[in-house]
Amino acid sequence: DIVMTQSPDSLAVSLGERATINCKSSQSLLYSFNKKNFLAWYQQKPGQPPKLLIYWASARESGVPDRFSGSGSGTDFTLTINNLQAEDVAVYYCQQYYSAPPAFGQGTRLEIK
Amino acid sequence: EVQLVESGGGLVQPGRSLRLSCAASGFTFDDYAMHWVRQAPGKGLEWVASITWNSGSVDYADSVKGRFTISRDNAKNSLYLEMNSLRPEDTALYYCAKAKYCSTGACYFDYWGQGTLVTVSS
Numbered sequence: 001d002i003v004m005t006q007s008p009d010s011l012a013v014s015l016g017e018r019a020t021i022n023c024k025s026s027q028s029l030l031y032s033f034n035k036k037n038f039l040a041w042y043q044q045k046p047g048q049p050p051k052l053l054i055y056w057a058s059a060r061e062s063g064v065p066d067r068f069s070g071s072g073s074g075t076d077f078t079l080t081i082n083n084l085q086a087e088d089v090a091v092y093y094c095q096q097y098y099s100a101p102p103a104f105g106q107g108t109r110l111e112i113k
Numbered sequence: 114e115v116q117l118v119e120s121g122g123g124l125v126q127p128g129r130s131l132r133l134s135c136a137a138s139g140f141t142f143d144d145y146a147m148h149w150v151r152q153a154p155g156k157g158l159e160w161v162a163s164i165t166w167n168s169g170s171v172d173y174a175d176s177v178k179g180r181f182t183i184s185r186d187n188a189k190n191s192l193y194l195e196m197n198s199l200r201p202e203d204t205a206l207y208y209c210a211k212a213k214y215c216s217t218g219a220c221y222f223d224y225w226g227q228g229t230l231v232t233v234s235s
Binding site: 031038040042044048049050051052055061093095096097098099100101102103104105106107 | 217
């Protein structure tokens with residue numbers, strides 16, 4: 001099974017600044033047949049279910065602000081939040097869908113400094 | 114508007130059973146694979162089970178294999194999770210999730226319900 005590891009476990013960033021969350025998979029998530037990385041990012045605010053932000057490692061879901069961007073390939077991925085807003089306080093999870101079973105990272109808690 | 118509404122959670126003793134339901138609306142239910150994902154109190158997300166659009170294939174996490182059964186009724190736009198031999202470590206908020214895209218048995222999810230809480234305790 002593929003194991004997903006996020007870093008850091010938590011971080012505090014000032015309003016208007018940039019937040020960077022990393023995700024590493026135990027094996028490559030890049031599919032040779034379509035050159036796509038099978039990696040998604042979710043945001044979970046307190047008391048709410050997860051919300052899809054990013055899929056294919058860098059494709060933004062409809063309605064997600066362009067402050068959120070995903071990058072990376074193979075085994076190393078990054079979620080970047082530019083111009084941090086108060087409403088971005090949440091736990092962020094990466095998830096691989098390259099092979100069953102689907103697996104989530106342990107989560108990164110983002111707070112305002 | 115897509116809606117997923119879970120029900121059936123509650124307090125149950127270890128070793129007993131519980132059946133969760135998820136009522137779906139706002140999309141063509143039988144076009145999509147569906148999943149259950151759980152979250153223990155204060156913890157991260159754990160995938161539990163999946164079922165293809167036509168119930169042709171099901172899959173389970175090792176932690177629940179042999180104890181949980183996922184099923185669906187496309188005529189009723191409903192997803193189910195039959196949970197037997199429950200253990201304290203099964204205590205969690207159980208989410209129903211709609212798959213947006215699936216590769217070889219693994220999917221990512223574009224809609225989630227609010228969850229139903231299962232507490233296993235004597």
